[in-house]
């Protein structure tokens with residue numbers, strides 16, 4: 001899969017690019033099943049909501065579930081990332097934000113690169129986020145909201161709160177923008193929240209301002225976000241790095257599968 005020049009220009013201009021129904025239902029069924037399995041694995045990679053026992057996010061499922069490992073090499077997601085970044089990319093971070101029905105909490109307004117610069121000493125914002133809808137997303141279940149073009153102004157904030165919402169990862173609460181910053185940016189950019197069926201994909205910049213509201217609907221909103229990094233842009237910071245589930249250590253370049261991830265994943269495809 002190759003992006004057209006028009007799509008590339010759109011990504012550079014807006015900071016995101018949306019593909020409705022890139023994966024089909026059989027594929028999203030398979031990934032939801034793999035997620036369910038992964039949520040049963042105890043460990044610090046499993047982050048719970050503050051007010052309940054429900055899972056808020058799970059990290060690095062591609063280290064434990066082969067479906068996700070294969071997905072990361074599916075040409076439909078890897079090739080656009082290589083095209084927009086550079087030939088040699090690896091997975092910097094893999095997470096699924098599960099935003100459960102009746103109580104998935106908000107994700108505060110933030111820019112991802114602020115987190116990775118502060119927490120990991122990441123040299124440059126040479127990354128691409130691939131957001132894959134594991135559920136149908138509509139206005140009711142807490143879609144991500146983006147400020148188009150906000151990635152072009154650099155980091156609005158580059159420090160973090162001294163208190164941490166979570167010890168397991170850097171929650172966007174700790175780097176959230178102020179009301180005034182948000183109001184000013186929104187006046188310039190407006191807001192959009194791409195919605196669509198499970199299997200839809202959004203590529204988005206590590207510098208675009210984004211966030212999402214709580215989910216008070218009866219529908220979960222499970223969103224997989226895989227972040228590819230330029231192999232030449234691995235963290236250089238000395239000292240203790242963050243745990244491997246938040247910052248992947250394998251910086252070898254990824255090459256695409258010859259087929260879709262299900263095709264390659266023989267046991268399921270048979």
Ligand code: HL5
Nearest residue numbers: 112115169170171172246
């Ligand atoms: N939770 C991530 C981390 O690296 C950072 C956030 O959306 C990405 C800001 O700990």
Ligand code: SIN
Nearest residue numbers: 097107144211212223
């Ligand atoms: C994030 O940016 O990591 C959170 C976005 C969301 O899941 O709504």
Ligand code: MN
Nearest residue numbers: 110111112210
């Ligand atoms: Mn984010």
